Structures are given as structure tokens and as C-alpha cells.
Amino acid sequence: MNLIKIKRQSWNIGIVIIALGLGTWQINRLPVFGSYEVRTILLGILPIALLSMGQAIIIIGGGINLAIGAEAVLINCLAARFMANKSFGVAIVLTLALLFVSVCVGALTGLIISRSKIADIIVTLATSFILIGFAMYIQPSPGGGMNLTLAHLISGKGSAFLPPLIVLILPLLIIWIPLYRSRMGIAMFAIGSNKDAAFLSGVNVDLTRIKLYATGGLFAGISGIVLTAITLSGSPFASISNTATLNSVAGAVLGGVALSGGVGGLTGPALAALILYFIPTILLNYGIDPAYSQIITGALTIVVVLAGGLIRNRGKKK
């Protein structure tokens, strides 16, 4: 039984080893390494880690959300537009309101997909354009701001690395673990693994999908708020949302989520964000154009998918 558990964790262990290796490499190149640098790294990975987690939930459930980056950008623009020059109390209320909006956007996406029976990839590709359109309408050019007290509460200040660490870990504790242990969590794995069998087992497939997209939306919302807190502005650019979406898929896959659904967790994707962060920064240190890092990220994703497939196939045969 313990062996089974270790086997299931082996992917996460592998991710930690790669991340630690890359991390040591990067840290050794830094003149100093202290809590300030830790905070920098955390801020670098936080938005993508959160998006990867949201994407992971949807992929485990057998879907994929190409609008997840756009959801985050929309929340980012809404936050920057309406939270600028507001008091702390108002900003908190607005944050909660925006998270609610992001849940609704996700739920609506899920509703369209399950009602229309159109493929996830088509619906979310379309909604990504719509959401970016809204974002550009709300915040036509980069700008806006956020209450500084709230921003520091989320992203920390100076060498205070605890706030971003808490923002990274808290969703795992208060969203993922209860979800994993709930009936909805089992339903998520079930519909991702075999939708027909899930239906025969009594799972409400449509409702589960809507809930998963809503949860994914919540993660995108948190990511959007965090992005605002870090940059203190909103940027309505499609390029940002596209890169973020692709990174979220890469993060989920690197984190051990099977694109075919039904397999994976959220710890892996959260850790995989470290890898996605270290590759471009290390290249930058060596004076290589960070644009090349996309080649490495892409190649790594393919290698990981291949390796994962091989490992699973070997497991199946014996």
C-alpha cells in the first residue's frame, strides 16, 4: 500500500528534483541569496502556478480551457481599473466581488460547453477572444492601480516572502484538498477518466463540468488579482493571455496531469511553475535571448508528455 502511494507521488518527486536542480543552478549564480530573492522567485511563479492549478482541475475533468489566461487578464484589468485609489476596505470587497465574477465566467463557460456539446477547445478559444475584448474595453491601455496595503498583503514587500508563499499554498489547502476528498473530486476524476462509466455510476456529468470550470475560473481570478498586486496595473494584451494560457497547459502537463484526463493533482502543476520560471531566468543570466526559453519549454513539454506516456504504458503492460 505504501508502495502504491510512493508510486503515485513519483511524478511530483521528479518535478521537485528538476526544480531543485534548476533552482540551485540559478541561486549559485546570484551574488546573494536571501529572503528578498525568495520573494522575487515566488512572485515570478505565482500567477502561472495559480493558472496551472486552475487548468489542471479542468484537464483532470477531461476538458481544457484556452480562455483561462484571458479570464486572468480580464480580472487583472477590472481590478486595476476599479481598485485604483480605493480604501483598503473597499478593495477587499471588490476583490471578493471580482473572484465571484471569475467564478461566474468559468461557470458560464462550463454551461455553454455542457449544454451545446461543442468541444471544449472550440468554446474556450471563442470565449478567450470575447474576454480579451471586454478587458480592452475596461482598460484600453495599461494602467490603473491597487490599494497598496492590499497589494502588500498579497505580494509582500521588500524581503517579506511569506505573503506570496501563503497565497501559493492556501488555495491548495482550502480548495484542492477539500475538493479532492469530496464527491465532486471523485466525480472530476471519473468524468475525465471515462465519461460514460461516470454517468452509469450516477455522476451528473454536466453539473460536474460546470463546477470544474467555475473552480478553474476561481483560480484564474486569484491569478488576476495577484497579477494586479504585483504589477499595480492592468494590461489588456492578448499576447499576455495567450502566453499565460499556453504556460498553464505546459505547467499542468509538466505537473503530471494527463491531457487525456482523469489523472493528476495540483501540487505537481504548482511545482512545475518553478521550472517554467527558472528556464528563462537562467538563459537570461547566460545572456541568451529569453525568447529561446519558449523553445526549451515547448521541447520539455513534449519530452515530458512522451516520457509520461511511456511510463504509463509500461505500467499497463505488466
Add this chain to the structure above:
Amino acid sequence: MSQQALLKISNLAKSYGSVVALRNANFSISPGEIHALLGANGAGKSTLVKILTGVISGDQGLIELNGREVAFSSPDNARKNGIAPVFQDPALIPDISIQRNLYLTDTDKDRFLFEISAMGLSVDLNQLASDIELPILRMIDLARALAHDPELLILDEITAALPIDMAEKVISIMGAHKARGKSVIFISHRLAEIEEICDRATVLRDGTNVDTFDATQGSEARIVAAMLGDKNVLATHSTKQKNKIATDDFMRVESLSGGKQLKDVSFTIKRGEVLGVAALEGQGQDLLFEILAGASKPTGGKLFVNGEEVTFHHPSDAISYGISYVPGDRKTALMPQRSIRENLALTRYRGMRRWGKINFGEEELKVDGAVQSLEIDTRAKSQVKRLSGGNQQKVTIGRWVTTGFDLLLCFDPTRGIDVGTKAQIYDLIRTFSDQGKSVLLFTSELREIQLSCDRAIVLYEGKVQANLPFEKCDEVSLLSAAHGIVSK
């Protein structure tokens, strides 16, 4: 029966577009009754079961449970009303553990474990369902249904792919369920099982119930007649004809081994010979067929085709030697979304040059010929996935008819197929043999060996346990050899 029926259905109908799946179905089940539901493939059994279990809803008709009208909105809803199904494909989620699968259906863990141990099995609840063998998975699915202590248990061809010992267990479980005053709907193509355990049988044909009668000994003929209607073909009638086997070997297998599953297997197949393979589940027959088809590599031994030693790296190598494989799982062989024609013609494109043009006229002719000779029901010809199981099986065999072959490897071709279609498949196999082509036939129904084979080998624990001439291919000899009993 004067007693109030547990379940009564009247005038139930269901259509998919222009295809009528269920026309007018009526029957009733009393408490404590085991009721067999019979019918040729495509007669509407599956549709009826799906309606009764809340998977789909009927277009019209009435379902009464204990005299109260009901309509099940979902499988969950049906289960809460005391109807628990076990489908042919186990409804367990592959990527999650058995424990979480139980949780998904609100199954009590202790009751499940009690049922499992009553079956003489033991299950590690932390195992993933995908790591468990299919027959065991099916028993787990049954134990899960029993744990709900349903008023009505629906078993849809559960014994079709079970080894004999487990199938017997299922029969005794049904008896125990009945003894507690609960009912069972039992769907099976094994008529012997039906005579053994069922109280009554209802036969469906073309979506309508045509006959209901007491399932006593000797009702086999009546069942078959009702199923087939005017088509007077009896699968119980041997289609065996005179041996016209040439003396030269087509294929010789020498000391073939494959890992732990196959050990030192040797046999020969002559031209025009139908060689049967009998074995219980998991005795290495799967691997043997895969090796012969070039889909797996042996770890030892030699293969000879026409006296020449061969090595297969890929199924196309085997095909080029005239060896064609009809897998047991129809889903792996077919392109479900494509038409019958494309599925039949697929293997014809093998010899084509890269940019060669497909001669659609010629293709249509050949395919039409195959469709006719196989009597494939073409009502749903645009997508193979909409065909019934038996018709799908005919398409997988028919594809090789259009291409031609010297040796056909048939893995359990009649699994889950009605007697009428079975007879057609035996006929087809005999026709191949008359044309001088060889067939290697594995079947999980031992009776079929005598109906269609010239000779049989029996595998047990990866070894050839017995090599039986036609006269010795009776069920008793096959069965004892399949259980590892050395016969004299």
C-alpha cells in the same frame, strides 16, 4: 401470476432518428423471479436495459414499479429505486481506486467486501480499476450492485467473457438473490445457462416481444425459433462438413514462448484447416494470437510459413504473409465514426502506392459483395458505431473477405453475439476452409469448437495441454483439459 408484478413495462418504444431500436416492448417480472431477456443482436435488448436503468428515456410507453408509474431520470435515480445493473463493459472508472469507485455510487464498503469474499475473491481497495483484469472487474461491478441489495438486478451479458468457474459463480449468486425474494433480469447468449437458472424467458425481435415462456429444459429450440422468426437457421446444428484438408502445412509454430504467459507452444496449421484453441481466461491465448498477428514479439521459438522461417516486426509483416487478425475487442478493430464501406475497404489500401488513386467503383462492388455475403444489417451504415455488436463483428471479419488472406486468426469472434449471427459466422469460417484457407479460432464457448473446427488444441497456463482430433472435441474433454486435467 396472480402476485403483483415487481416491474411491468407496456408499449415501450424508442427510436434514434429513423432507426427504430425498440418498437413495442411488453413484459413483467414477479418478485423472486429470474427472467431471461433474449433476442438477436439489434433486437432491442440493450435499448430496453438502458431505459430500465435510466441511461436513456423511452419515447413512449409505461414502466410500473410495484404498481406505481415511474420514469428514471438517471442511473443514480434507478439505483435508488432498487434497480441495479451490471453492464457488459464494467462501469468502473479506470483511473481511480476501487474505494473511490464505491464512494461514487454510495456503496457501503463493508457490504461490498462481504459480497466479494462471498465470491471467494479478495480485492485491494486501493488498487486502481485500470490495474485489475477484466473478469475480476466484472465481478467487482457485480459485488458493487449486490451491495445495494437491489430489488431487481439486471445482468447484461455478464457471463459472456467470464471464465467458466466465474460464470458458474454468477449463476449461483443469481440463485441466492432469488432465494431472498429478489428478482433478476438475465441477458445471455448461452442458452444452457438460461435453461439452468431462469424461471421465464422473454424473446425480443425487431424491438417487439414475440414470445414469453417458462425456461425449462428443452426450450432451446423454441428460443431459437422465436429469436430468428422465419429465418430458419439453427446455430445448434453443426455446420461441419467433410474434411477437405490438404496435407501440406501452412504454418508451423515451434517452441513459441512469450514472457511468463506462453511456454514452449508448438503446433501446425494445415491449408484449409480450422484449428480451434480452447482455454479458460488468461491462459496465454491473447499473447499467442498477438504474436502470430505480428502485434507482439515472442521471447523465444520459431514461426514457419510455408516452410520458410519468418519474423514479424509489425502486423503488416504478418499481413504480407497472408495472415489476418480479427481481434476479440471489436472496438480496437473498427473506426467507429466511419461508414461500413470505409471500414470494410480499409485493409485494401495496403498495397496502394503513396499517391495512388482509390478506385471507388471497384471498391463499392467488392464491399457490396461482402455486405451481402455477410448479411450485414445496413440500416445504420453511415457510422459503424451505430451498428449492433453482431453486425460490427461481421464488419471486422468482412474486411478480410474483401482483401483476401491465407490464415485468419479469429479471437473469440462470437462473443456476445446471438445464435443466428453465430451460425452465419460458423458458415463463413467453413466457407473459408472450403476455399483452402486456414483459420485459427479461439472461442470462449467450448461448444463452438465442435461446431466449426477440424481439430483443437487446449492451452493451460501458457502450455499446450492437449491436442485433440475432431472426434475428441466434445465439451467434456475440452473442459477437463482446459482445467489442466490430463486426459487419456
